[in-house]
Amino acid sequence: MNFRHAKILELARTEGKVTVDGLATEFGVTLQTIRRDLSDLAEQGRLERVHGGAILPSGLRNIRYEDRRRLNDEAKARIGLACANEVQAGSSIFIGIGTTCEAVARALVHHEGLLVMTNNLNAVPILSANASNRVMVSGGALRHADAGLVGAQAAASVRMLKFDLAVIGCSALDQTGDLFDYDLDEVIVSQTVIENSQATALVADKSKFSRQAPARIARMSDIALFVTDGAPPQLTHQPNRMVTV
Structure with a gap:
């Protein structure tokens, strides 16, 4: 190359x-x-x-995690900070898989008294840096490509708690406002955490508007807060609130 x-x-x-x-x-x-x-x-x-x-090609596989971590890193940092600003001290939250969710974890480092469950092993050392926070790691099968825990066991772990806020990502967004991912085992976890949270925040940079993935997670109308770095095309289904950084 x-x-x-x-x-x-x-x-x-x-x-x-x-x-x-x-x-x-x-x-x-x-x-x-x-x-x-x-x-x-x-x-x-x-x-x-x-x-x-x-x-970018349509397909069934995501970009490598290390490559994604470098893509739009400044925008992801802004998205992470904007999402973290919505989290109150003492909240119970879930942090999902993905580099933008990892950016949220970094932005939460100074929050106090959080109860955090995550299926994102990349986020664990970040969240654990603040001793005032209780960090729980979900069960599940390890997905080596991105150190995510997925599948039925991860979903079962999620059902044990009720979260004030779930923070999830996605791999693609279409014009109807549907959220998509590549892995059904991850989608199961995302759907479960939406069902078991008072509110869900979607964090996704603008590149997701031009990508495609096969597995549907949810509809944008299921999302309380959408944090992104660029206004999306007119969506058929809208989130409750959108923040553009």
Whole structure:
């Protein structure tokens, strides 16, 4: 992969789509050169060609966790802080899987007296840094790709508590306002935590508006708070409240 390919993929993951004209201007090369780059990346399955450019491919697999952690990291930090500002001291909360949920965990480090359950093993050392908080790890099967705990045992752990707030992510959002993910075993946990929480906050950066995933989690009208970094297209179903950072 040459340096342009890596940068093109980074731009596509950030914006959801890249254009031939825009990339030619970005790199100072010809339109033909960019078309060849996009064709090469499409042949590798990394992008999907569309008229005038390319988009992230539709598929059944998510981007690698380490790659996702680097994507839109500044926006995710803002989203995490905005969501954490909604959490009151002494609350019971659930933190789900994903890099944006991990950003919420980082932003909660100075909150006091929280009872937190998580199925995100990446969030455990972050949350445990504050000794005033009680941190519980759900059961479940370990998903090695992102250190998430998923499946029926994770869902059973969730049912043992009633949360003031659940913080979840998703892999894709469509124009109806439906939330999607790649793994049914994760979806089961997300649906269970929505049912067992007073309110649910969805944290998702704007790249999710241009992605697709097969497994439906919920409808946006099930969400009390949606925190994102860019206004979505007009959604058929709306969250109770949306915060754009």
